[in-house]
Amino acid sequence: MKFNLGNLRIYIESNYEEMSKKAAYILSSQIRLYPQSVIGLATGGTPVGMYKELVRMHKEEDLDFSELTTFNLDEYYPISKDNPQSYYYYMMDNLFSHVNIDINRVHIPNGMAEDVKEECKNYEKMIRNAGGVSLQILGIGPNGHIGFNEPDTKLEPYTHLVELDEKTIEANSRYFNSMEEVPKQALSMGVKTIMSAKKLVLLASGKNKAEVIKEAIMGGITPEIPASFLQLHPDVTFILDAEAASQLLPLLK
Numbered sequence: 001m002k003f004n005l006g007n008l009r010i011y012i013e014s015n016y017e018e019m020s021k022k023a024a025y026i027l028s029s030q031i032r033l034y035p036q037s038v039i040g041l042a043t044g045g046t047p048v049g050m051y052k053e054l055v056r057m058h059k060e061e062d063l064d065f066s067e068l069t070t071f072n073l074d075e076y077y078p079i080s081k082d083n084p085q086s087y088y089y090y091m092m093d094n095l096f097s098h099v100n101i102d103i104n105r106v107h108i109p110n111g112m113a114e115d116v117k118e119e120c121k122n123y124e125k126m127i128r129n130a131g132g133v134s135l136q137i138l139g140i141g142p143n144g145h146i147g148f149n150e151p152d153t154k155l156e157p158y159t160h161l162v163e164l165d166e167k168t169i170e171a172n173s174r175y176f177n178s179m180e181e182v183p184k185q186a187l188s189m190g191v192k193t194i195m196s197a198k199k200l201v202l203l204a205s206g207k208n209k210a211e212v213i214k215e216a217i218m219g220g221i222t223p224e225i226p227a228s229f230l231q232l233h234p235d236v237t238f239i240l241d242a243e244a245a246s247q248l249l250p251l252l253k
């Protein structure tokens with residue numbers, strides 16, 4: 001099912017696998033049309049299926065990553081690249097080590113940066129020098145965060161150091177051995193960095209995202225739900241599975 005709400009396109013797919021295929025189809029179309037694109041990438045459980053499909057497309061359908069430039073949204077802080085919970089490790093494991101990407105054109109905030117301010121400033125500069133992000137993939141936290149931009153009374157515009165929300169630490173602890181192991185901080189693109197991408201594609205799957213998806217798309221625009229700012233972007237695609245769309249769908253019909 002597809003709905004158009006002005007600048008927002010909403011695809012509702014029957015399940016996680018179909019959501020992943022749709023996202024991979026959109027991203028691969030961008031790569032095939034514009035092989036030198038600058039792509040913003042996301043981590044978390046949600047895009048794993050999309051990466052799997054992209055790897056399949058590379059192996060079976062000649063999808064070529066060799067001219068791409070990528071910028072990841074965020075990284076825990078502090079964390080080293082060889083920690084299996086780091087987003088660097090995740091990206092290598094789920095995508096980069098399986099495709100013909102030029103690792104020199106891959107960018108992920110450095111979770112071991114000594115000078116955090118400098119790292120953040122430099123990350124923004126690299127995005128600018130690359131000509132900005134053409135297509136940014138996003139997930140959404142159950143609390144409405146995008147990247148690691150947590151609900152707050154005000155949002156940071158540019159790449160910055162974040163104090164993670166209790167809810168996020170709890171939600172992400174499923175990937176760690178215990179809550180204590182989850183880093184309490186992260187480096188994240190800011191809301192302005194994200195909103196500056198030419199196209200945004202947000203993926204959401206599962207019942208625990210249903211309420212926040214409804215609020216982000218149909219509710220007021222508020223820093224308490226950072227994803228609600230996407231309503232202001234001129235070109236946004238939401239790809240939802242049926243469970244994530246379950247509270248939104250009755251309002252669309």
Ligand SMILES: N[C@@H]1[C@@H](O)[C@H](O)[C@@H](COP(=O)(O)O)O[C@@H]1O
Nearest residue numbers: 043044045046139140141147148
């Ligand atoms: N920083 C990431 C986000 O970029 C991601 O979109 C979100 C949802 O994660 P998941 O897809 O595992 O639900 O939380 C993580 O903490």
